[in-house]
Amino acid sequence: MSTASYDALLDWFRDRGSALVAYSGGVDSTLLAKAAADALGERAVAVTAVSASLAPAELDEARALAERIGISHLLERSDETSKPQYLANDGERCYHCKTELYSICERIASERDLNVIVNGLNTDDLSDHRPGNRAADEAGVRSPFVELGFDKRAIREQSRRLDLPTADKPELACLASRFPTGTPITIGGLERVAAAEQIVAGLGFSQYRVRFHGDLARIEVPVDEIGRLADDKLREDLLEGVRGAGFRFVTVDLSGYARGSSNAVAMGEAVDSD
Numbered sequence: 353m354s355t356a357s358y359d360a361l362l363d364w365f366r367d368r369g370s371a372l373v374a375y376s377g378g379v380d381s382t383l384l385a386k387a388a389a390d391a392l393g394e395r396a397v398a399v400t401a402v403s404a405s406l407a408p409a410e411l412d413e414a415r416a417l418a419e420r421i422g423i424s425h426l427l428e429r430s431d432e433t434s435k436p437q438y439l440a441n442d443g444e445r446c447y448h449c450k451t452e453l454y455s456i457c458e459r460i461a462s463e464r465d466l467n468v469i470v471n472g473l474n475t476d477d478l479s480d481h482r483p484g485n486r487a488a489d490e491a492g493v494r495s496p497f498v499e500l501g502f503d504k505r506a507i508r509e510q511s512r513r514l515d516l517p518t519a520d521k522p523e524l525a526c527l528a529s530r531f532p533t534g535t536p537i538t539i540g541g542l543e544r545v546a547a548a549e550q551i552v553a554g555l556g557f558s559q560y561r562v563r564f565h566g567d568l569a570r571i572e573v574p575v576d577e578i579g580r581l582a583d584d585k586l587r588e589d590l591l592e593g594v595r596g597a598g599f600r601f602v603t604v605d606l607s608g609y610a611r612g613s614s615n616a617v618a619m620g621e622a623v624d625s626d
Contacts (some may be wrong), residue, residue, distance in 0.1 A: 377414025380472030
C-alpha cells in the first residue's frame with residue numbers, strides 16, 4: 353500500500369524550482385501536471401508530443417485538462433513515425449518513441465530554463481517491460497511518483513480527492529502498441545485503430561483495446577463485460593463502427609483485456625503490447 357502524499361509531491365516540485373512535465377493527459381501525467389502547476393505556477397510547463405500515434409480524442413482531452421489545471425501547455429510535433437527503426441515495430445519501439453519525446457523536452461527545457469524534466473512513471477510500472485525507461489534514464493528524466501512511492505492506486509485516489517476527471521480514466525497506451533511486435537506500423541493503420549477505439553469507447557466499456565491484424569480488428573474488453581456483446585443493438589453498432597473505421601473483419605478476444613502483454617513479448621510468450 354502506498355504511503356505517498358500530495359504534500360510530499362508539492363514539496364518535491366518546489367525543491368526543483370521549475371519543471372517540464374511530459375504530459376499525455378492520462379491518469380498519471382495529469383496528476384503530475386496538476387501538482388507541478390500547484391507548486392510552481394508559471395514555472396511549470398506541460399509538453400504533449402503530437403503524432404499519428406496519439407489518438408485525436410486523447411489530444412483534445414489533454415488540451416482541455418491542461419486548461420482546467422491551469423498549466424502552460426505546449427503541443428510539439430513528434431517525428432517518430434518517420435523513423436524506420438520505430439516503424440519496424442521491434443521490441444525497442446518504445447525506446448525510439450521516447451527518445452524522440454525526450455529530445456523535444458530537452459530542447460524546450462533548455463530554451464525556457466526549466467530545471468527538470470519529469471514523467472508519470474509510478475511504482476507499479478517498475479515490474480513492466482518498458483524500453484522507454486532507458487530513454488528516460490539517458491535523458492536524465494526524473495520520475496517523482498517512483499521517488500515518492502506512488503503506485504497507481506495512490507495516483508487514482510489523489511486524483512479523486514482533487515476532483516480530476518482522470519481519476520477513473522481507463523489506461524491508454526499509444527496507438528502503436530496495438531500492433532503485434534514485428535508488424536510494421538503505418539500511418540493508415542494507426543488512423544484505423546484510433547477510429548475503431550473511439551467507437552468502442554463510445555459504447556461504454558470500462559477498458560478496451562483494438563488490436564491491429566491487417567484487415568482484422570481483435571477487440572479486447574474486460575472479461576466481465578464481454579457478455580454485453582450479446583445485446584443485438586450493441587453488437588451491430590460495434591460491427592458497423594469498426595468496419596466503418598476500415599476493418600473487414602471484427603472479432604472479440606474471449607480471454608479479455610489484459611494489461612502488460614508487452615512483458616510477455618520480451619520473454620517470447622506473446623505478440624502484443626499494452
